[in-house]
Amino acid sequence: xxxxxxxxxxxxxxxxxxxxxILAVLLIVARIVSNRYPVKAENDADLVHWTEISxxxxxxxxxxxxxxxxxxxxxxAPCRMLEHEVFMDPEFATRINxxxxxxxxxxxxxxxxxxxxxxxxxxxxxxVRGFPTIVIASPxxxxxxxxxxxxxxxxxxxxxxxxx
Amino acid sequence: xxxxxxxxxxxxxxxxxxxIAALLVLIVxxxxxxxxxxxxxxxYALIGLFTLIAGCQLIGPEFSSGTLQxxxxxPIGRSSYLTGRVAGVVLSIWIAIAVIFSSDVIGRLIAxxxxxxxxxxxTALVSALKVLLTCALLALFGxxxxxxxxxxxxxxxxxxxxxxxxxxAMMRSAVSGEMAAVGRFLRAHPxxxxxxxxxxxxxxxxxxxxxxxxxxxxxxxxxxxxAVLLACVIFSRREVPYGAD
Numbered sequence: 001x002x003x004x005x006x007x008x009x010x011x012x013x014x015x016x017x018x019x020x021x022i023l024a025v026l027l028i029v030a031r032i033v034s035n036r037y038p039v040k041a042e043n044d045a046d047l048v049h050w051t052e053i054s055x056x057x058x059x060x061x062x063x064x065x066x067x068x069x070x071x072x073x074x075x076x077a078p079c080r081m082l083e084h085e086v087f088m089d090p091e092f093a094t095r096i097n098x099x100x101x102x103x104x105x106x107x108x109x110x111x112x113x114x115x116x117x118x119x120x121x122x123x124x125x126x127x128v129r130g131f132p133t134i135v136i137a138s139p140x141x142x143x144x145x146x147x148x149x150x151x152x153x154x155x156x157x158x159x160x161x162x163x164x
Numbered sequence: 165x166x167x168x169x170x171x172x173x174x175x176x177x178x179x180x181x182x183x184i185a186a187l188l189v190l191i192v193x194x195x196x197x198x199x200x201x202x203x204x205x206x207x208y209a210l211i212g213l214f215t216l217i218a219g220c221q222l223i224g225p226e227f228s229s230g231t232l233q234x235x236x237x238x239p240i241g242r243s244s245y246l247t248g249r250v251a252g253v254v255l256s257i258w259i260a261i262a263v264i265f266s267s268d269v270i271g272r273l274i275a276x277x278x279x280x281x282x283x284x285x286x287t288a289l290v291s292a293l294k295v296l297l298t299c300a301l302l303a304l305f306g307x308x309x310x311x312x313x314x315x316x317x318x319x320x321x322x323x324x325x326x327x328x329x330x331x332x333a334m335m336r337s338a339v340s341g342e343m344a345a346v347g348r349f350l351r352a353h354p355x356x357x358x359x360x361x362x363x364x365x366x367x368x369x370x371x372x373x374x375x376x377x378x379x380x381x382x383x384x385x386x387x388x389x390x391a392v393l394l395a396c397v398i399f400s401r402r403e404v405p406y407g408a409d
Contacts, residue, residue: 013236014400016393017165017243024393027386034382077371081205084283084375111361113333153278154201 046083047093050104053118060101060139066164068100069122069135073107076131078150086156095160100136107131134159166240166248173252174259177218186214187260191267198271207264208291214260215295218253219302220315227404228311236404243396250303250392257295261288286375293384294369300391301367307395308402325364332357 051059060067072079086092096102105122108115115123122128126135126143136145136159144164147155177183194207223246226232235245265288272279298318305314336357338347350357366387372380 013239013241015241015243016396016400017241017247020243020247020389020393020396024386024389027382027389031379031382031386034379038379074373075370078205080371080373081283081287084286085280110329110333113336113357150205152201152206 046087047090047097048087048102049097051101053103053105053122056101056103057139057141063101064139065099065101066139066144067137067141068096068102069105069126069133069137070103071105071107071123071126071128071131071133071135073110073131075110079132082132082150082156085153092156092160099160136164138164165251166244169240169245169248170252170255173249174256177252177256183218183256187263190214190260190264194264194267195271195274198268198277199275201275201277205287207268208261208287211257211261211264211291211295212298215257215298216302216315216318218257219299220306220312220318222249222253222299222303222314223306223399224309224311224314233404242400246303246307246396246399247392250299250395254296254299257299258292261291261295264288264291282375289376289381290371293381293388297369297384297388297391300388300395304391304395304398307399322368325360325368329357329360329364332360 056067070079070082072082087096105119107119107123107128114120125141126133126137126146128135130148132148132150134145134147135143137143145159145162147159150156151159190207190210193210197207223232226235236242265284268284269279271277302314302318305317309317332350335343335346336350338344366383369380369384
């Protein structure tokens with residue numbers, strides 16, 4: 001009776017996958033090379049005309065328009081979604097530019113351990129605890145509307161178009 | 165990588181009532197969310213939970229139940245088995261992402277909400293790559309532990325890295341009091357915190373700052389492949405004694 005060969009090479013069983021090793025080396029090299037050429041930010045695709053924090057109040061009083069504050073952070077994923085779906089949309093951007101003085105307030109607490117003084121003043125004034133937070137404020141600085149988190153396109157449209 | 169292991173892993177997911185029920189619940193939730201105009205990213209938040217549940221069972225429970233000992237008595241390479249398991253679990257969750265994507269599009273069409281294809285594809289890609297890295301890390305942590313310890317290391321590591329960074333960031337601002345010396349040290353050696361943040365962002369990355377960010381995609385893929393490679397190195401040398409826990 002022929003015997004079934006049940007033996008197998010233990011060394012072969014514990015062998016490492018060469019393809020995975022090659023793939024890892026290729027990806028590490030690609031990552032090092034790619035990091036030398038940072039991807040250009042799509043800020044130019046952001047169609048909202050952002051105003052500096054220092055100039056916003058004076059401009060709002062002069063034009064009698066409320067201020068649209070967007071409190072954001074570099075690590076905040078919903079903030080990116082808000083930017084892509086709302087601020088890069090020509091229709092939304094036109095409405096924001098026509099009705100508000102738009103101000104982007106970027107939190108750097110996580111990266112730098114503190115915020116710029118003018119950023120911290122605004123965050124304390126409007127009690128910002130999460131990102132994104134959108135605050136619509138009167139030219140005098142009183143909060144008229146406030147949304148925490150990205151609520152989606154429909155609710156953003158309501159927020160922007162609400163008469164004030 | 166063993167194709168048999170990949171197919172068997174996917175089959176086991178589809179044969180599991182919990183997986184099918186989860187897919188059906190996902191479809192309902194996604195259609196409802198898109199109908200009320202929720203942000204594109206919202207439905208994909210569920211995939212994170214789905215990944216942890218499916219990914220924590222990659223290798224540890226098989227070790228504890230004694231299944232692994234039986235499998236490794238067969239002429240299959242340990243690395244082939246492990247990579248096959250990772251690929252099977254990742255593909256099973258990618259199927260769930262495809263289901264979310266399709267339901268999202270259908271929900272938007274039904275509700276008449278706008279479809280921004282670039283955002284939809286970018287969000288699905290981010291979710292798919294996060295699944296890949298999470299499963300790779302769970303395989304790595306599972307390669308030297310038993311049972312569901314890998315999920316404990318994963319969640320604990322995430323909390324620890326992020327929490328300690330927050331404490332360090334507060335200490336860095338200290339100019340007086342007991343923490344002043346630590347604050348001075350951290351301000352004098354900014355590389356310490358930069359390095360800490362780099363480790364956190366490589367293991368538990370934030371979403372990319374723009375869609376289809378080449379560097380972010382490469383980081384995710386590279387880290388996942390390195391994690392699986394390390395898992396293979398550890399698993400191939402691991403002692404797997406006979407008998408269940």
